[in-house]
Amino acid sequence: MKLKKIALTSAAFALASVMHTTALAETTIKALFMSQAAYSETDVKSMTAEFEKSNPDVKVNLEFVPYDALHSKIVAASGAGSQGYDVVLFDVIWPAEFAKRGFLLDVSDRIPSDYSEQIFQGAWTTVEYAGKRYGMPWILDTKYLFYNKEMLSKAGIATPPKTWDEMLQQSKIIKDKGIVKYPMVWNWSQSEGMICDYTTIMSSMGGDFFIDGKPAFNTGGAVQALNYMRGSLDDGLSNPSSREFSEEDVRRVFSNGEAAFALNWTYMNALANDPKESKIAGKVGIAPAPGTAGISTASAVNGSMGLGIPSGSAHPDEAWAFISHLTKQGTQEQFSKLSLPIWKKSYTVPAVTNGQQDLVAAAKESIAVMYPRPLVKSYAEISDILQLRIHEVLLGKNDAQSALDAASKKVARIR
């Protein structure tokens, strides 16, 4: 019951901070963000400073946690009612659960109707459940294929792979020529990140998680995708340490020039090109994740995130003002190096495209094919089940078909 204790202490902290600030004649709102991928802490702090300047009567307390702690934080704080958060960052896979349990306010009426057309549909998916909107999309993100231009040209490869099979062939050439030991690197630790990679490959091979509400991930393209992943490890083309890597590990390996291909979120583009963070600055290529011959030309997973107001918030109006500021076109265009805007129009604005034409070009293609993970209330459980079985296969402890069959059986047991 350690967590209960943590919840109690955080509630006590919340109480203390509220009592402290009521002494000042201004409203203080509490906002929860993550410090991992997408916008950096510095970015969020600058955006907030700007908001506070134009709204002198509102003060924002920022809190940053790792992605893995975000869900628990939101849930635990819901018990704190008005002492909890006023603005929370949430992942595309949670709105179903949060809506059904009443954790987030329905903000459909607060969103101007002309926004619907101006923002990408993939971004809206992030905040929608059963026809209602539970926040504003903020981070429009997917995994791109990053490649090391220098290694490709050394291997005599003119263009990056258009299909997953081509990626295997090119990796084999690179490996055989001794350019790099393991051409591909992935974040295949037993985590949500691995599911994102799997979703990307699976969608391009024509697979589905569910068909008519019944598990379909143990058939067709979904099984092929897992076999593909396992095969790349068996052939020594994927770095075996991928099986314990996070997104940050992938970035480190790729930026050290120890891989030719890597799948990662938008933020790696700016960081792998930053000489302070990377040994391969200027040699980084970016393209949409490959497709599958005869089925798809590119692939992508919807990895977006939105900002919402917890149902217990005592200051929903101030919270909405803050969310509006963070998500408005101007703010998003100003901070577009680590995360691209949700606004369609932004993709032709020089402030966004300058210096990252490749990224914007890839984004236009990827955003159009973003594939969602299952939008169901019990997603967290489904994901855990799949993570275990997929990881078993990647570790050579099980074969793809029986592992996914086992996952399907377990999913049927969910209450």
Place this chain on the structure above:
Amino acid sequence: MRSLIGAKQQKWLLLAPALTVLALISFVPFVKTLWLSFSDSEISALPTVVSFIGLENYIYALTDPDFILSLGRTLYFTFVSVGAEVILGVAVALLLNQQFRGRTLMRALIILPWAIPTIVNAVTWRLIYNPDYGALNSLLMQLGIIGEYRSWLGDPDVAMNMVILADVWKNFPLVAYVALAALQTVPMDMLNAARLEGANAWRRFYKITLPWIIGPLLVIIVLRSVEAFRVFDIIYVMTRGGPANQTKTASFYVYQEYFSYLRSGSGSSYAIIVALISIILIYGYYKAAKRQNGSL
């Protein structure tokens, strides 16, 4: 002169404040958890109807083969890590009980691992085990034990043992300190007499020292076992239960049911199962202690 209340009542009166505090912080949450474990309660911000569903949660938990496997893994973790901590702890205590220069300094230094917070310890060991630049790989390479850098926490066959190593390093000082305190009560004349009679070091330890310190040792074994059985933090930081669930212990299922799947009823039943097994462990140790010592 007769007192207003009898000795018996006085005893309870004096105990009352302590019992009240104990009831509030321990008994009330326990009863609440017990009640939840028989209900379909879920975490929700909306008003919900909670109903009694009997043993359904327990049946669900105990028919989950993955949870049963995790119970086995947790027992493995408990026995191996506590066993190693006791052997290492007693050995170190025996050393520190000898006369040598710098003994006081050594006695102070040995507590360091235990003084480090679990989270810091776990992060440090994760760095040591890092497949690309970890100190362990570097050390074993230089010693010629391994031919190339390898993965430790990513290998399902060794990950659990690597976590155990980190746990043993952190917790053996506690056992060493308790053993050292106990060793100082062992009568020297008995040991000297045994030496005169020609008993070797091992016999002297086994026949005299060990029986003398077994009582305090059993107390620390019980404490460490209960702690080890509900292990969560070190694993959460080092492996998150991976690779392929090979380090996923029973407490992980409590956390998962309660905070990831938000089923507070079901999560409570997992917690009760873990608590029950801990109680069985404690009972087993006390039985053993009684047989050893006659008192405790």
